[in-house]
Amino acid sequence: MQSLYQEKILEFYEDKSNFGELKNKTHSAKLKNPICEDEIFIDIKVKNNIIVDAKFRGINCFVSTFSASAITSMIKGMSVEQVLGLTKKDIDNFLGQSINSTRIKCQLLP
DSSP, X not given: OHHHHHHHHHXXXXXXXXXXXXXXXXXXXXXXXXXXXXXXXXXXXXXXXXEEEEXXXXXXXXXXXXXXXXXXXXXXXXXXXXXXXXXXXXXXXXXXXXXXXXXXXHHHOO
């Protein structure tokens, strides 16, 4: 079972779903992890309080990259309130496994 989860993580990393700049964004954020220098930009398009599109870009480690890919996929179709209420547990459930405690900042940066 563990290998299935690892495959899902590798798939998000290799595919980099939602990687790039969103041209018609309504909101964007620049986030930086001061410990490791990861820098990520998240662009979203909100219409009628629903996330209709999301993309990310930046210079990131493996964990930040697959997490950003997964999170931007996960939030599409959610309301802004739902997204603001997401927890680490929600992200772990979406990925199918918990990320090791030394990499939590990388996982949660996006």
